[in-house]
Amino acid sequence: MKREQASDWSLEFEKAIATSGLADDISRCISCGKCTGVCPVAAISPSYNPRQIIREVLLGNYERIVHSEEIWRCFWCANCAATCPSEIKYPLLMLYIRYFSMSPRSM
Ligand code: SF4
Ligand code: SF4
Incomplete structure (x- = not known):
């Protein structure tokens, strides 16, 4: 298994998403899990968890997110x-993360 490196993590990732203005401010996420509770993909595929994906983005787990096949399930x-309740536009967050996954890393 590949060793995790410091460069695999990036707090710039969340900053780039915030700057885009697409998904609104994901730092407002209160981890309530309502998004996961109403998601039809999560209902049939328990490993898909929008609340957890937002958590990972906020933590800066860049490599884990952009190389995950989960980002293609939404x-x-x-x-x-x-x-x-925090008016986060999660579908647009997914759109932006997919864009990142197909672009050379720029941060
Ligand atoms: S994105 Fe919204 S619904 Fe999902 S966990 Fe965060 S605050 Fe709750
Ligand atoms: S937009 Fe995507 S993440 Fe949100 S409920 Fe629908 S399938 Fe799930």
Whole structure:
């Protein structure tokens, strides 16, 4: 197994997402889990967890997120955004993370 390196982590990742303004301020996430509770993908695929993905982004776990196949499971139904008490636009966060996964690392 590949050793985790300091460069695998990046707090700049969350800053880039915040600067984009797409998903709104994900630091407002209170980890309530409502997004995961209403997600049809999470219902049939328990390893998919929007609340956990936001946590990982906030922690700066860049490599884990951008190379995860989980980021390709969301199909933008927007149930999560409709129920989020912090008004986080999670589907747009997914869009942005997919963009990062296909772009050369720039931070
Ligand atoms: S519903 Fe919103 S506040 Fe709650 S865990 Fe999901 S993103 Fe965070
Ligand atoms: S938009 Fe994506 S993450 Fe949100 S509820 Fe729908 S499938 Fe799940």
